[in-house]
Amino acid sequence: MIETLGIFPDFESAGRAVERLVREGFAEAQITSLTSVSYPDGALVKTGRRSWFRWLTLGCFIAGAAAGFALAAGTAWLYPVQTGEKPIIAYYPTGIVTYELAMLFALAGTIVGMFLEMGLPAWRKRPYDPAIAEGCIGISVTIHPGGEAVVCGREAETGACVGGVVSLSAGEQKSRAEEIMREAGALRIVAEEPS
Amino acid sequence: MEKQTSPYRWGMVVDLDRCTGCGACVVACQAENNVAICGKKEIAEGRNMHWLRIERFWVGEYPNVRARFLPVLCQHCRDAPCEPVCPVYASYHNPDGLNGQVYNRCVGTRYCGNNCPYAVRVFNFYSHQWPKPLDNQLSPDITVRPRGVMEKCTFCVQRIRRAKEDASGEGRLVRDGEVQPACAQTCPAEALVFGNLADPRSRVARLVRSPRRFRLLEHLGTHPSVYYLKGGGREHV
Amino acid sequence: MKRRTFLQLGGMTAAGAWLSGCRSANERLIPYLVSPDEGVTPGRAEYYASACRFCPAGCGILVRVSEGRAKKIEGNPAHPVNRGKLCARGQAILQELYHPDRVPQPLKRTGPRGSGKFTPISWGEGLSLLAGRLSALQRERSTERLALMTTQLRGTLAELADRFVAAFGSPHHIRFDLLAPDWLRAANRRSFGQASLPWYDIAETRYLLSFGADFLEYHLSPVHYGFAFGRMRQGRDTVRGHFTYVGGRMSLTAASADRWMPVRPGSEGALALGMARLILTESLYDAASMAASGLWPERLAAGLEAYDLPQVAQLTGLPQQVIAEVAREFATTPPSLAMAGEMVAFQDNGPEAVRAVQLLNVLAGNLNRPGGVFPGGSVAGPENSFADLLAFVERMRGDRIGVALIHGDPLHTIPPVTGFPEALARVPFVVSFSPLLDDTALQADLILPDHAALESWGDVIPPVAPRGTVIGLMQPVVTPLHDTRQFPEVLMATARELGGGMAAAFPQQSYLEMLKEAMKKEVHPAGGIDFETVWVDLLRQGGLFKTEGKGGKGYRWTAEAPVPAPAEPRFAGDDKRFPLHLQIYPSTAFYDGRGAPLPWLQQLPDPMTTVVWDSWVEINPATAAGLGIGFGDLVEVTSPRGSLHLPAVLYPGIRPDMVAIPMGQGHRGMGRYAEGRGVNPLALLALADNGTGPLPAWNATRVRVARISKEGNLVTAGNPEGSYRGELIEI
Amino acid sequence: MSEPTLSAAKSAVRMNDAMLSSLRPPTLRWYLLAFFLGGVVAWGLYAFGYMVSTDMSCTGLDRPVMWGVYIVNFVFWIGLSHSGTMVSAILRLSRANWRRPILRAAEAMTVFTVTIGGLFPLIHLGRNWVFFYLIPYPNQRGLWPNFRSALLWDATAIFTYIIGSSLFLYLGMLPDLAVARDRCAGWRRTLYGALAMGWRGTAREWLIFQKASTLMAALIIPVAVSVHSIVAWDFAVTVVPGWHSTIFPPYFVIGAILSGVAAVITLMAIIRKAFHLEEFLTPLHFDNMGKLLLVIALLWSYAYFVEVQTTWYAHEPIEWEVFSFMAGRYTPALVLMLVGNSLLPLTLLCFRRIRRSVGAMLVISLLVNVAMFIERYLIIVPSLSHKNMPFVWGTYSPSWVELSVTAGAFAGFALMYTFFAKCFPMVALTDVRELEARKVLVPFARAELPSIAGKEGGDD
Structure with a gap:
């Protein structure tokens, strides 16, 4: 070339x-x-005009959601702490943590995807x-x-x-x-x- | 994950008609639980460490004035506002209905202290010392709390623990009146009564059915385990 | 080793001693995840029964001892006085034991008196120093120049002290306590012909009328009466006892009352007689009781002619309607009970006012019946130790005292107006037995420190107990911390040192032996039972509690008793220059001041004002507003006798013409927690002389109050504004 | 290499020179400033170290006021961070061309303020040395953090936001870094070269870059909203009177944007002066930012009114007690807050002349932030002072330690910003030059009007 x-x-x-x-x-x-x-x-x-990196964003979003759910609900499930009459897994906070981690992964995925698609960094x-x-x-x-x-x-x-x-x-x-x-x-x- | 269950739900009844406000319970609590000695400066700064306080309210004006006493200790709420806000499970709920505080876990966010509507949680702003030989008095059953952690009334959990072990050693449940926190034990007028609310025949359970009963800040929905009995009258006959 | 021998002394643990600690700590690690209240057993402790001698009430205590150290004091459930309950003060005596500033060994003064300069000496040296002084008196044949000054001791210790002084050949054993119920004994003797203290059956009464008797704080036996009060209120299914309090200041006791009658100081007697007259004129009295007491209603009513309702209302400053209402309620709600207390007795018309209150009990038929008042056992005591004190001061002033042995802290608890401090300064040799360098010890030439209560043997006889014989036993629960010796042992050792008749007066080897002998006389062990066994049982139980039988002679108004006639009250200081009445009252935490060195008590918020670590003066908000005084301002309180600077507390529960200062603070010494803290209000007191000689009328001084600055440095545990906002929590 | 001779290139060189002037070697004044700020930071660190090594009694905190200036700072700094990324993202999505010179200042501010803000919850811990108990990781304690606690939501949200806004800042800077790389030598060239990752500016790179920028902008906005909502939940989920309020999350977000926009204006004014960027940061930018501030101030006023009005109307005793205590004890502060956040912006910013006056805008924007700091204080402290139990009401005033740490935080932010400005292009120069390059004059009747060729961003 x-x-x-x-x-x-x-x-x-x-x-x-x-x-x-x-x-x-x-x-x-x-x-x-x-x-x-x-x-x-x-x-x-x-x-x-077509680019594919946004699929990576979506993928990361889903992975992040899974990670967030695992973090909030999974750890509570695996390492249960007795908290009176409250459920072991807290529903609402699980949603929040899931959301935040999903967004974190999506943001990171966007940047990574962008560079991958640009072919950068160029060696x-x-x-x-x-x-x-x-x-x-x-x-x-x-x-x-x-x-x-x-x-x-x-x-x-x-x-x-x-x-x-x-x-x-x-x-x-x-x-x-x-x-x-x-x-x-x-x-x-x-x-x-x-x- | 199975929820643990317990035959006990510890609770207390404070009969305000009996309470004379004498302060014996305050010293009993301090002596039992290695509560730090706070100097004048410390209290002036609003950093008194007492786990149990007697609130005194003035109602009316001279000569028709009344003083009302209200002993306030940790209410051991069933839906305790302090518990969910603790990020490290230092404040947790045990199956007996006690609102526990694990000093080792505490990192000192003081979030629980803010969220306790009864303001019964005290924080170790100071690194407390007991000048020798006053430290000889410190009970070996209870941790001496380091600076930077939150502490509060435990219903004398060390006594409950001992009573439960004695009882389980004999293959029975703890009997009514077998265990009392230091405050209830010493109260001259027997204004404080402690026991198992889950046992309908216990003294507390019977007192709780009194029409005089109420709970502090009941509208907040914290469901305290401490019930108060209204002073009977205190007005002219 | 020492501790072991001590523990072997007889296995005198109460409630069964059992040690755990067999379980290995390494059995399993407890992960944080497991709730830490599961599976952890702390070491077991032992409980030793003993008795509390902090205040005269004499409650039984259990001391929790773990690894040879006292950890916690609880009430002794077997003790009939306090039934397992205990007040704040009783629990705090643990800190007397472990106080960091205790005098660890005998001290000899090196600097001038009051400078606090002492040199540690050995016990041998200390005892020979004392014995040398005493034998000098013996040589001079002036043994009457020895004086022993103690609080009002009872039991074996009182006997020992008396014997010591008597054997030496001195008549001076002064037993003065500012708060001692001499006044009550004297009044009882005048009214009922017997000096025994009363026992009030508060638990069973339906209408309690207290004239300045603060039975929930310090009056006679606060824990005993506190327990009874709880039962009076809520201990009966259908009856809730009613409580009315008469007094110019709302005390802690008054705060629990249903009705508070802020009566003009000194007019309590008039109020009682006004009520009596109303009961008589409306024929609400108990005829049987009147007859039993030999009183004729008509004649009595005639004698009380002066106390008609309008007149009494005017004297007391209370509405007529209220007085009449209370009088009728009192007479028609049997069993009712009237009590007179220190706040009445410490007026210059106190002796008669107290009797006026007693008359109410006669009228309503409350003598010797459940819910009423009984003679409380056979405890005798001084009836006018104040006169003894004044005579003693006079002797000291005349340089007729050579050696003063002082147990207690009279320099702090005797009002200076008696001349005691100056007189004591003239005594060439003063010995103090205080375990802390208190005001008196600072003025002493020799300090022979006493054991702390928890290191001591002793018998404690409560002044108030429901019939029978109650003797609490004190036993050491820990090995002595310091090189101290118990006061009676020191007296006995001195006697031995002096030899001769003195030594012969004390045949026993130790105080403990004397104590055992005294107890042996009380219990009369049945044949075959070894007294040692009985003794160990007594110690384990906490004392001798015989509550059955022996219901002595009941109260009966004596024929020769005159109708009570309280004079018009007189006050020291004229009402122009000193417009306010001063009331001093024993602090809830410190009693007369002996609790001040204990930090738990200093930290305990005063129940009524929530003040901590300080003294204060209580002023009605209206009065304070007139004087421009705000909450916590520094004010000057001036009496004819002197003036003090202290912070003001706006106190809605006090008459506008009255101010009140708690006793207990203002120590010159007594360790780091008490020293220089607050003021001693006794310095303000003047003596009102009504012509018959000085009276202990401690509440008959007038003062004026002026604002000095904002810097009162007052600390309250409760928020002053929030204290008026109980409606926010629906209280 | 021969210099380009034509005018377009010439103007590019000039613009590059102007916009990268901040990268020139530091002057003595810069060193003095950095030294001064460093000194204040060191003092703040000393105060913090003192607190950690002794105990928390050196703060003004007590019962019931267990949170004080540290948490005020936390909320304030997190609030400031909102302008940056969020404003820049909104403007990017709405294709406001005037945003271009402002972007970098705003985005950099976000990164630094959120960093400072994120430190405060750790500073305020009673036992800072075990802060790692808050971090979810498999540990020997067998205990994971309690995700029920709003503090854990904070932790995750702020972590996401720090990462997200840093990436956003970096993404926007990528082409500028390439330009800087090409114009520099020595260590700077190495640094920019590494950070530019071999960016050449091919058509394909630009296309993907534009798409990524738009996507990032769209993603970062909900994160920003969630971050400040969660900060509001720290208060709203409690049972403290005055805190327990449903309007708190939107109210906090609005307040955050208000303080953020004001802070951007402040920084614009300072950067404009410090780096002589009068040509690029024109009164037009201040005018537009002023309009934005006006709108946000209006929203804030509305939210505050709603919040107080509900309290007033309900007159729930303890809530009303808290409000009257706040209004009584902190009257001057309350007035200053209302003037600074509402009255002044709402009146003055209506005037074009004021909006276009850099000096006036600087004063107003500073005042807004003073008022916002007070607002955080008045939310946190009075509520705690007069909580549910009247007997344990208390007061709070910050101690020298807390004030020093606060001063250290401000200085630390300024210092980081100063270093950043020295090291990286402070104006989004490719963005600005893009606008310049695409500006054409279109004949329109008798006039020639400026027009921007092509669609913004090159992406739909």
Whole structure:
């Protein structure tokens, strides 16, 4: 997998580059933008809208509820304390503890799920330029050695991930993309060494 | 989990018509239970350690004034407000209907003290000392409470325990009058009567059926095990 | 070793001694989860029967002893006086035993008197010092210069003390107690021809009328009467005894009354006679009783002509209607009972006022009947020890006393107006037997500390008991803590040291032996039964309790007894400069002050004011408002005799023209808990002289009160505002 | 590397510079401040240590007032924590663009206040050294904590809230950390690099980030509500007159938000001045926060009225006794509370000029928090002073130990905040820059009006 990153001084030139890359035959899924602020989806690139991490939130919520119930009711059941005429398990407090732990797990699950889905933390060094933090925009094109198409999301339309430049070799694709980006006004190209 | 049951439900009757307010019960309690000696400063700060106090109320104005006495000790409520608020089960309810306090468990949140409507729980704000040789008096049956824990009347649980062991050794139940807390034992006017409310023939159970009976702050629904008998009259004949 | 021999002394434990502790502590660990009241048996303790000599009532006690240490004092159920009940004071004497400031061994004064500078000496040295002084008196042939001053002792100890003084050749054994019922004995002798103290059958009475008799606090036998009071109220199925209290201050006893009659001080006698007259004129009296007493209603009524209702109402400050109502109730609710107490007797017309109250019992037929009043056994005692005291003071003042042996703390309990403190200062050699450095011990030259009560032998004869012979026995329940010796043993040892006739007067080796002999005379063991067995039984039981039979002569108004005629009361101090009556009363906790060193009693809130660790003056809120005095303010109370600074308590239960101060505090010594705490109100008392010589009229002093500051440093256990808000808890 | 030349990038650099100015090396004044705050914290710690090593007699607590300033602090700090996360989450969900410069200050405040607040129940224990008895874990004692106790609900809720709000703070900071990473060197770069977790800002990352932010916001609000409801239940589930009241949970939540919003305004004013962020924290923000404060103050006044009105109408003797005692003994405090929480905000905040005056807003917001502290005090202390048994009524005034610990808590909060501000971006710079980047001028008739391109958050 080779990633090529072009650094653009402004939004317009970056948009131009994306447009040309797409026109050249690179698939939308191969192109992504690196920005220090968030742009509306589709302003530069389109990305698959579905994400799965919220299922993890739900799962954690349920696990948390189970844990909370076990904590409040389970321990009371296993280690009973005689409390006069009151029931061994206190119903209402069990509800409260169950709720709080469910929420705790859900919150933690959300963060964990988010990072998992983002693929962060990234252990591999990937092309990046600090100028992005200063408002420059990076357009990155991912090219797979051997020229096969990038892996698409399940929801992608048939053929959407297979660009016209697919017939070219990886190296050729890379130089083509760099050329397009330079033309569009890239300040510089940060390329990743082929792994 | 099976609920434990018990043939006992300890309770007390305080006959306000008999009570003269003399204070014998207060000293008896203090002597029996290793209750700390509190100096003037300590009491001025509202940190008296007495487990049992006699409240004195003035009613009316001179010359038609009356003083009313009300001995107040832990009411050993069936639905004790102090119990559910304790996060560590230091305040708990035993099957005999006693509201127990386990000093070892207590961490000193003082939540029970706030939630006790009768304000009978006392907290060891001070680290109490008994100057030698006063410490010789300390009863070996009862813990000397360290600072930072809550304590209160136990109905002299050490005496109850002893009586129950004696009785079970003889294969019987504790007889009526066999065990009394120190306060009831010493009360000159016999205003305090202790016994098993679960036994309908016990003296307390009979007294509790008196029409003069009432319980303190009954509207709170705490169901105390201490019953009071109203003073009979105290007005002109 | 010592403890073991002591315990072997005869296995005198009551209620069966049994030791557990056989169960191993390691049998099983008790997890916290198991309620800790299950499966744990603390060590068993032993109970020793003894008797309480704190106040004269003489209750029986059981002392719980564990591992050789006294732990708790309970009432002795076998004792007919207190039947297993006990007051606050009786339970607190444990702290007398373990008081941290006890005098651990004999002391010799080194600094000036009152400086508190003493050097510890050995008993040998102490005894030879005393014996040296005494033999000097013998050599000078001035043995009458020895004086022994004690409280009103009874039984073997009284006999021993008397014998000691007599054998030495001195007539001076002064037995003065501020609160002793001399006045009652004297009144009984005048009215009934016998000085024995009465026994009131409160439990069975239906109408109790107390004239200043605080029988629930200190009057004669508070525990005994407290027990009876409970039964009077709720001990009978259909009858609830009624209780009316007459007195200017609502005492603890009065607080339990159904009706409180705040009578003008000194007019109690007039009130009693007014009631008597009304009973006579309305023919509500008990004719049989009158006849038995040899009284003629018409003649008596004529003698009481001066006490018609309007006049009495005016004298007493009570509404006529109330007086009449109470008189009628009293006469028509048999059995009724009238009692006279210290608050009446300590007026300058007290002796006659007490008799006026006794007359009421005659009128209503309450003598010698259940629910009425009986002679309470054969206990005799001084009838005017106050006169003895004054004579003794006079002697000391004339330097006619060389050695004074003092048991007790007279410097604290005798009002300075008698001149006692200055007179005592002139005595060259004063010996105190106090176990604590009390006011008297601080002024002594030699201190030979007595045992604490729980280390002592003795017999305690209660002044009040339902017929029969009741002798409580004291036995040591622990080995003595310190190098102290019991007072009678010291007297005997001194006698032996002096030798000659003195030694011969005490043939017994020890006080214990003397005690046993005295008891042997009382019990007459049947043939064949060894007295030692009987003795052990007596100790185990707590004394000799013979309540059957021996119902001596009943009360009967003597023919020669005059009609009571209480004079118009007189007070020390004129009513312009000193507008308020002062009443001093024994504190519920400290009695006359002997309880002050015990922290349990200091901490015990005063039942009426809830004050702790202090003295105070009670003022009616209306009076206080007029003087600008608020609750807890520091005030100055000034009498013709002196003035005191103490905090004020607004007290709704007191006449507006009266203030009251409890006795018991204001010690110069007596250990860390009592020293310098509060004030001693006796310093305020002046003597009212009615022409017949000084009388112990302790409630006949007038005072004025002025506010000093807000800083009264008064501490009450109860919230002063909350004390008026009983309606919040529906009380 | 050559510098970007075009204006968009230029403005980004300038904004970065301005908003990250707080990360510059500390000045002498900063050190002095930190030293001073550290000193106060040390004093508070000493006072606490003194209490632990002697006994609790050095507090002003007694029977019946067994809870005092420690618990007042607890409720107060937990209340303050409500603004932060909750306000920020509500604003995020409601897509109020003006929230952006405020977010970080508010969220950081939450984390620190809830931390301080959570310490107080432990500080106030009679035997602090066995505090672990409160923690549910399998132990040799064979005893688990009593979940019936509201204190255990507190413990779980506050734990959840501390974790949740910390995660929320961190989540919001993630892109900013990446920016900071790119602009820094040395240890800061290492730190931010580690915390940024390799964030590059790819379109996919942004998308998931936005969704996660929204979800977190939605999750944290019920937690925040539950936390303060449970704090209210500490009181409401008792039988203490004046505490046992059904309105307490909503009333406490409203009070919490009131004090929280006020605290955010205070911090905004301070940060604006301290870090020269006048450009980003404009009078508009104060105006909007002022409106929010006005609404909350109105709600609070309503809740207080309802609470008192019920007491008054029922005139239940002991409840009324507690109320009249409070009104009698604490009249000045009560007046100050009503003025600060109700009268002043309700009148002054109606005026736009006052809302837009940073100075006036600072004063009002401080006053609100003083009033809220008093409110907690007046809830806790008078009720206990005049509880059911009139004979054991009592009074309470805090001792030097309690006041020192309180001062230490305030200083500790300020110190943590100061350190945080020195170490982390105090303004949500990517959020602010996002707004800047998406601002376009749209021709509208004769004018060009500013408009924000695209949908907020990129998520439905």
